[in-house]
Amino acid sequence: MRVNLLGPFEVYAAGEPDSSAPAAQKVRQILAVLALNANRVVPSGRLVEELWADNPPASAGTALQTYVYQIRKRFGLGSPRGGGPVRADAGRPALSTVDGGYQLRLPEEHVDAFRFEPLVRRARKEFQDGQYLRARDSVATALALWRDAALVDVRKGPVLESEALRLNELYSGARDLRIHADLNLGRHHEVLSELTALATREPTNENTQRQLMLALYRTDRRADALRVYQSARESIADELGLDPSPELQALHTAILNSDESLLHAAGPAAPQAARPAPAAAVVQAPSHLPPPQGHLVGRRGQLARLSGALTPRAAGRPVVVVHGPPGSGKSELCLHAAEQAGRHYPDGRLFGRLLDAENRPVDRATVLRSFLRGLGATDGQLPSDVTDLGLMFRTWTADRRLLVVLDDVTDPADLALLLPSGKGCGALIGSRRRLFVPSATEEVELDRLPMDDCVRILTAAVADHRITMEPDGVRRLAGLCHGLPGALLAIAAKLRLRPHWAARQAIGWITESAKAHEDPLGTRARLDRSLARLPADVRSAFGTLFSAAGPDRLSPAAAAALLGTGEHRAETLLEELVEAYLLRPSAASPDGRFSYTWEPAMEVLRTHRGAAPEPVGGLGHPQAMAA
Known part of the structure; x- marks a missing residue:
């Protein structure tokens, strides 16, 4: 199965020489959105938004399922329900139902839009390296994938309208890059007719006007280049109420002064002659993201x-x-x-x-x-x-x-x-x-994870550990983490280092480490980060309430008694702790007052503080909290 989006919508089923794109407009819209997001989950709400914008009918969910069924049947994309996200290399094309949406599994090279963008990125890198001929060839290959405006024959809701706009903007940028490469290769005559047509069609596109002025000047048509500037200046003023950009004005001045540096094009063998990039140009797209720790479970x-x-x-x-x-x-x-x-x-x-x-x-x-x-x-x-x-x-x-x-x-x-x-x-x-x-x-x-997801995280992280032979032990260990992925991964890290442990040794390690004021699950370190930016009075109140022996549910009256303050002030402090995810409100009483329970991370600390005479890490001492 191949899908073409860069022009009229085309879908080629396996073994079929002609396009068999659906005729029904809503089915076309859904398939186009799925193809634009191939191998990614598309939430059902996004598909509903595409079909009906802000006014979906009551039967939108049923209608959406019908349209998806028609796509599956037409292209043989059947997939069992509830199978979860699938990998692009997991087999033949399929349309899967996952939690909250759908996913079309399709090799990216079978979608023309996915082939286009990497070619343009490569061309930009080659251009920045002074390899103008290679850049020109790469971007020309990318532009050859286009047959018309993106999805020109598909009715577009808000989702497809945005995607088509993005793709068409990418096309314009790629076209400008190809012309810029041609100019640096000295092909001024070859691009003149194209630039003249573009400048007429896009009178306020300063990049096109600048390229046309440069091409005219390099072909000994200085007067024509100056006339292009005058025309562009008038169009920009009339339509936008602005003056030309500093770059366009600078080129105009250079042409007026017959600046010889404008005549030098950088040929394929002389990348060092390339004009320097503007100060704000990106040499290479930055990617500063730290790598994820592993497979995401339960989210x-x-x-x-x-x-x-x-x-x-x-x-x-x-x-x-x-x-x-x-x-x-x-x-x-x-x-x-x-x-x-x-x-x-x-x-x-x-x-x-x-x-x-x-x-x-x-x-x-x-x-x-x-x-x-x-x-x-x-x-x-x-x-x-x-x-x-x-x-x-x-x-x-x-x-x-x-x-x-x-x-x-x-x-x-x-x-x-x-x-x-x-x-x-x-x-x-x-x-x-x-x-x-x-x-x-x-x-x-986010909230705590269900028990089944906690067990999956733990067993997946230590799949080859002897503890996986103890289902009850794994569930007891998972229960000690109160649904927190961070605590589960801390247990997994220890088990990876100690493959000879059984569940009772792991539980003993957690309990005894906590009694010794250690931080076996890393919960206290995460708590410190939450407390770091709270006001001193809120940190002090937290320490007092956390260290108090008593019920897990706090009322404003009980908190006021522990803090030695009025109920209104106590309630204000409790709500500050709710905003910091240290407490959570429970159902309100008949008088409208809430009571409060500890968040999961606090439950971990309270569960494992044991019989130690001091609260874990000294967190309950008001002076320490204020410090």
């Missing part, structure tokens, strides 16, 4: 939701916030989602952590300098003032398509300077406290 629904939410749309950049209790796997989920969404952001993926290893806030200027260096800035170009750095970052990201991932965000005010400005950009924000981000387009909140 398929959230991962599909994040992947869909990170798809750029015409309405503007996606800004997605992920938050949850300490140890719930926020950072790992963000990294997997960023990897899946990476192909939507060809200009790079930047990563910044806003708390360092000592739980101290990382200066925003430090993060911005790292981002700008990744985008090609030199130290000499970087201003010292954080506001100027932020303005420079916004300028450099205005015309790019890149993803910014920010982890350990504790204050929404930190985001003002760190979010990219371009509509083709996206941002993924991870936080261990609840955040209100006004620009957020999607929020995902």
Whole structure:
């Protein structure tokens, strides 16, 4: 099965010489969205959005299942339900139903859009290396895949409209790159007629006007080049109310002065003669993401939701916030989602952590300098003032398509300077406290994992360990972690080092280590990161409440008695701890007052603190908490 999207929609089933794309428009739309996201989960909600925008009928779910069934039947894409995401190399093409959506399994080389983008990236790299002839050949091969505007004969809802816009913009960029390569190869006469037609069709496209002016000047038509500038200046002023860009004005001045440097084209054997790239050019798309730790278990629904939410749309950049209790796997989920969404952001993926290893806030200027260096800035170009750095970052990201991932965000005010400005950009924000981000387009909140997923994480991590022969022991170990992936992986790491252990030795290690004020599951370290940015009075209140022997459920009255304060003040402190994912509210009483229980990470610490005379790590001492 092969799918062509770069022009009229074509689908070639195995062994069939002619296209057999569906005739029904809604079926065409669904198949096009699935093909554009081949080997990735497409949430059902995104397909519903494509078909019916903001006004789906009550029968939308049933209708969607019918359309998917028609696609499966027509192209022999049957797949058992509930099979989960499948790998692109797992066999023949198939359309699978997974939690919350669908996934079309299809080799990427069988979709023309997926062949196009790597060729363009290669061409850009070759051009930047001064290999103009190779760059020209690579981009020409990419452009040959196009037959018309992307999905020209498919009715487009909001999802396909955004994707078609993105692909058509990529085509325009590739076409400009091919013309630029031709100009550097001295092929000015060959591109003149093409540039003249493009400049007439796109009078405010300054890149095209600049290329035409340069080609005319190099073919001894200086007066014509100056007339092109005058025409472009008038069009830009009339349609946009702006002056020409500094680059276009500089070229006009150079032509007026008969600048001989404009006559020199860099031939294939002389890459050193290439004109220097603009200051804001990207030498190579940065990829700053740390690698994920391993296979993600138990978060398929959230991962599909994040992947869909990170798809750029015409309405503007996606800004997605992920938050949850300490140890719930926020950072790992963000990294997997960023990897899946990476192909939507060809200009790079930047990563910044806003708390360092000592739980101290990382200066925003430090993060911005790292981002700008990744985008090609030199130290000499970087201003010292954080506001100027932020303005420079916004300028450099205005015309790019890149993803910014920010982890350990504790204050929404930190985001003002760190979010990219371009509509083709996206941002993924991870936080261990609840955040209100006004620009957020999607929020995902994590909770503890079900027991079955905990068991799967543990057994998958130590598949060759003797403990897998003790199903009851594995479940007891998993239960000690209260559904937290971080704690489960800490147990797995110890078991990998001690293959001779049985379940009772592992349980004993956890219990005795906790009694000795150690941190066997890494829970206290994660707690320290959550406490680091809380006000001193909130940390002190946490220490007092955590160390108190009593019921696990706290009412404002009980908290007030322990803290020696009024109920209103106690309730305020309790809600601060809820925002930090250290407590969670339970059902309200008839008078509207909530009671509160400990979050899973706190349950781990309280469960394993044993009979030690001091709370784990001294966390219950108010003076220590304030310090």
